[in-house]
Amino acid sequence: MILDTIQNAQRYLILNPGFxxxxxxxxxxxxxxxxxxxxxxxxxxxxALVQRQGGRKPDAGKLEAHKNYIDIQVVLGGVDTMGWRPTxxxxxxxxxxNAEKDVMLFTDQPTAWVAVGPGEFAIFFPEDAHLPMxxxxxLHKVVLxxxx
Numbered sequence: 446m447i448l449d450t451i452q453n454a455q456r457y458l459i460l461n462p463g464f465x466x467x468x469x470x471x472x473x474x475x476x477x478x479x480x481x482x483x484x485x486x487x488x489x490x491x492x493a494l495v496q497r498q499g500g501r502k503p504d505a506g507k508l509e510a511h512k513n514y515i516d517i518q519v520v521l522g523g524v525d526t527m528g529w530r531p532t533x534x535x536x537x538x539x540x541x542x543n544a545e546k547d548v549m550l551f552t553d554q555p556t557a558w559v560a561v562g563p564g565e566f567a568i569f570f571p572e573d574a575h576l577p578m579x580x581x582x583x584l585h586k587v588v589l590x591x592x593x
Contacts, residue, residue: 446573448559448567458493490591501579507539508530508535508551508552510535511569512593516567516568517531517589518577521587523584526559526560526579534553538550548556555575
């Protein structure tokens with residue numbers, strides 16, 4: 446897992462060939478005005494999901510992990526307190542891996558929490574189970590999906 450600010454995004458471009466296109470999308474001048482939905486950036490290799498919705502309580506969600514995509518979760522509005530636990534340390538399977546949706550869910554509790562505010566992002570790799578959307582208020586986010 447990586448936690449940083451958008452100003453430092455250039456440091457991470459070498460980690461995956463899709464990161465260049467993903468972070469370029471975040472530089473769009475109209476990013477904050479984009480309607481909720483999916484935005485193709487590089488076919489199914491890189492795409493963005495713009496979200497606006499109320500947060501949830503920690504016990505209302507489950508840790509999730511992906512095998513084929515890296516999540517870059519960028520907060521535009523609100524504060525998303527995201528839970529984290531190493532995927533290999535997750536033992537309680539709430540939902541087995543769904544290849545079509547590239548997600549598995551766990552009943553385990555996060556071992557760490559990070560508050561991600563506007564202009565900040567968290568990168569979750571397949572080895573990072575995560576529990577996002579934890580907030581008392583409205584969240585405005587962009588989740589970039591980058592193929593491993």
